[in-house]
Amino acid sequence: MLKNIPNVIVLAICALLLCTSASAVEIQNLDQANIKVDSRGKTERNHALKQALSVTFIKNSGDASVLSDTLIKEYVQNPNRLLTQYVYYQQDNALYLKAIFDHQRLIQVLRQAQLPVWGNQRPLTLLWLSMPQASVHEIVADAAQFEAKEHITHYATNQGIPILFPLMDLDDSMQVNVTDVRGKFATVIERASERYDVEYFVVANMDNAADEVRYQMSLYEKNHHSGLIQALVNYQGSALDENLAAEQIIDQMSAYFVSRYAIASSGDNLNTLLKLEGVSSMKDIVDIEHYLGELTAVKSIIINQIADNTVTYSIELFNQVDDLKRLLNINNRFEMLPALLPSTDDSYIDPIVTAPAPLTYRWHSR
Template identity: 40%
Template sequence: MSFVEAYNMLKAVCRYLMMFPLLFCFSAISAEVYNLDESLVPVDSRAKNLRSQAIKQGLKEVILKNTGTQSALTHPDVVKQLANASAMMTQYGYQDLDGKLFIKVSFDHKRLISLLRQAGLPVWGKQRPLTLVWLVEEIEGERKILNDASTSVTRTSFDTQSSNRGVPLLFPLMDLDDSMQIGINDIRGQFTDNVANASLRYQANYFIMATISPQGEVFSYKMSLYPRELSAGSSQYNPSTSQSGESASVEQAVVDITAAASEYYVSQYAIADSGEKLTTKITFTDVSKMKQLVEIEKYLNQLSAIKTVAVASIEGMTVEFNLGLFGNEEDLHRLMKLDPRIESIGNTSSNNIEYASFGSENNANKPTQIYYWKGQ
């Protein structure tokens, strides 16, 4: 990548971060999502009744960001809590943004996660896939590929849904390099090889190929979500999820596209409590400094797949951890694979493993996955 390309991509990311301060922190592949316990809700005035409605709406948005699935809002435990949303609030304040009044509401994150766990709902941690969106939109009969610098309604709608859902999104620069590799027909015709190759420079985990076009009084949309790389043993790209339909507006079409991606990610990376006492061991090698050990332990403690973390042994520069899990080992390792700070250097299988409590013979003899901590 040339200096100019790197500079342009950096500007694109900075523009995005300025729109949603402290929401996403991008690293090479994947993103950490912050402010998962906060919501910014528009209000017409500072009236008490409107404030109460906004606090309830804010809690809905926070629950949606932490579970990733719309169905969570209909769970009886969640419905009950929504009726008393202010009880979970920690603070609120009014903000005037571009002449519009908003109320910023913060909620107790630990109580929120406890609510979701008790309800048996999936919890989506802050480490999330980064998704590159290749979208052909049709405006007044003209088809264009949506680029990062676009000021269209479609682009603004994606920014809003990315924030509401906690789904980190990137858009292509459509500079000379992109234009030479990708055309409108590549996206509309689902020529995945071309789009996958063009996507590599953006270091995203997944890419979406989508279209939105007017069909009379409605808008027709199609979307397919693909992984960054071919799956093992596969000779062609297969969509992780696809969806098509008609929406009343461009904004609703964007909601539907983003929701489809979010629901897939929840199925892969959000972890519900299995109710079982599942445990495992993992090992980190080349841990030469206490700072590294502290960083690794802090990282493990924030993963949504992990219930408890304890150092089992330290031998030279190798550290073994005992982990209590909400889900299974496959959930854990799939989640850890997202983080660019970690490299897997072992290929142990979790198939046919009998889970047991720490200290049992089965658990003690179970092979462990080995990782290397690359750090920041």
């Protein structure tokens, strides 16, 4: 069964995030972008379509530098080559153009340019952010309604970075205060983050200073496997205002995730076997193959062996086996098991495809 990535059109932008596991999020709307325009004129439309395709390329690679590639530039200058439809709509007394592109062809263009592709399965990050409000600093809560918070959410959405703000209800307030965030007391904040189904959390602060906003941020893995929690990313800088500071924080997060999860084709034919235990129904097989087919590390999948409640797949990869492992490990339906030698029972095994030690996981049905 060969990999087949469907071109899914989602009608509501508010449905961008659909949780699929305790820490992985399935990103929707990777085939489209919404651009604010002043009119429906042809010149304005052509400019907006170029902007929309640029945004869509960035969402699917996670890296704004892809726009400097020669091939990507050619497509951005002529977005109609990938455009499937566009529509105007009104929101909050403003006019927007929604452009929808051929997602499968867009991914092929990124592959052709040998650029990284970031799939729709992405880690969810909890953002503990302290910002100045009036004369004091406050932790930005999920229910907060002010311009900077809305801008952070909008920018992260356009970048394809799923984020979550803490509720700051009684449970959170009993464990974390603004001093903990400003002091970057990671152990305290990690403990408070346990109630949230996220893979990572960020501790960030903003401060007003003269004509600029200074900020610092640290990214942590929530379920780390070492005794001492250490930041994966530490960064500090300044920006002209809070919105630009927020964008730079999101950009730092994106840079790390792209380095870890976005996959560029190596040009080689790399194969591995993936053995899944606990597969008890045809629905399980459908769910598994749908998930594997969406992974950017996977070029094709073929069933190699079926025995009892175990299915083994032969998987052709765009790059390294470790890329596949990282993508499987952010979905809690896949539990990694110690590698075993290939079975020698009487079940059918494709003689063309062999491997000394397949990746072995337990599949958790729903």
